[in-house]
Amino acid sequence: MNSDEVSSSGTSSLETLKKASRWLSAYARDVYSQTGEDGIVAQALAMLPARNRWCVEFGAWDGKHLSNTFRLVEEDDYEVVLIEGDAEKYRRLRADYPYQDRGTFVHGLVGWTEQDGLDAILSGTAAPQDFDLLSIDIDGNDYHVWAAVKKYRPKLVLIEFNPTASNRIDFVQRQDAKCNQSASPAAVVRLGKEKGYELISVIGPNLLLVDSQYYELFHIPDNSLAVMRDEDEVTTLYLAFDGSVIVDGPAELRWHGGKLKIKQPLPKVLQRYPAYYTPFQKFLFRVFRKLLPG
Numbered sequence: 001m002n003s004d005e006v007s008s009s010g011t012s013s014l015e016t017l018k019k020a021s022r023w024l025s026a027y028a029r030d031v032y033s034q035t036g037e038d039g040i041v042a043q044a045l046a047m048l049p050a051r052n053r054w055c056v057e058f059g060a061w062d063g064k065h066l067s068n069t070f071r072l073v074e075e076d077d078y079e080v081v082l083i084e085g086d087a088e089k090y091r092r093l094r095a096d097y098p099y100q101d102r103g104t105f106v107h108g109l110v111g112w113t114e115q116d117g118l119d120a121i122l123s124g125t126a127a128p129q130d131f132d133l134l135s136i137d138i139d140g141n142d143y144h145v146w147a148a149v150k151k152y153r154p155k156l157v158l159i160e161f162n163p164t165a166s167n168r169i170d171f172v173q174r175q176d177a178k179c180n181q182s183a184s185p186a187a188v189v190r191l192g193k194e195k196g197y198e199l200i201s202v203i204g205p206n207l208l209l210v211d212s213q214y215y216e217l218f219h220i221p222d223n224s225l226a227v228m229r230d231e232d233e234v235t236t237l238y239l240a241f242d243g244s245v246i247v248d249g250p251a252e253l254r255w256h257g258g259k260l261k262i263k264q265p266l267p268k269v270l271q272r273y274p275a276y277y278t279p280f281q282k283f284l285f286r287v288f289r290k291l292l293p294g
Helices: 003-021 023-027 037-046 070-076 087-096 118-122 142-147 185-194 212-218 279-291
Strands: 054-058 079-084 103-107 133-136 156-160 197-203 206-211 236-239 245-248
Touching: 003 023, 023 037, 023 197, 037 070, 037 156, 037 197, 037 206, 070 079, 079 087, 087 103, 133 142, 142 156, 142 185, 185 197, 185 206, 197 212, 206 212
Parallel strands: 054 079, 054 133, 079 103, 133 156
Antiparallel strands: 156 206, 197 206, 236 245
């Protein structure tokens, strides 16, 4: 077998493994969600042996726009706890939510202390400790608010991560309500394992994890990020032998608009492998090094 055949066989095996491990993705469907969450969550819930038909979501907005729980309330008669920190959005949520009889509305920001954590907030509601679905989407401290949950143990957790981060980096933003960096997928998966959860699907910028006691029901041969998630949205920087920086992936400011501008560390005249510098370039490089700070 030649090298091309080996490579082809390896690629084929990996693609087969990905298909088998990502089978939930075939159920992706949006009714009110944004990237297929409605369909995948519905199928994941259907795999569980018992459900209590309770879900929790924050930030909730109006409870319907891009919601990961509204379909459950509307079609499957779920009870829901909706938490919204913005005063105007909460007012609209409280006034306009169409299923008032099955909604519990909380105005507040979910934090990670005993006073403002999810445990404290839910203790004032009728939500059972093992409610079916927790949806976390707060554009930053998602990792920290889930890490702080000790009393409640939802069966499924749908949590946002930073989709521009690679699968190998373990990054968690600082605990700061004003910080909006988010955590890398590897960090969230690690946290899930520490809390006794396993990854079962990657849905857009969200990870869906299940209580590990139910994981075997999903028959996923490999739930590593390398298999479960492609890195199409990841931007990587490479250093070339000549000292130039090469950008691989989307070179754009995803949430702000505009292109990502990378300043080359060396002037054009010095972008060459040092072993091939001319005497003049060696002189220029010595001068350049002296001008650098530090």
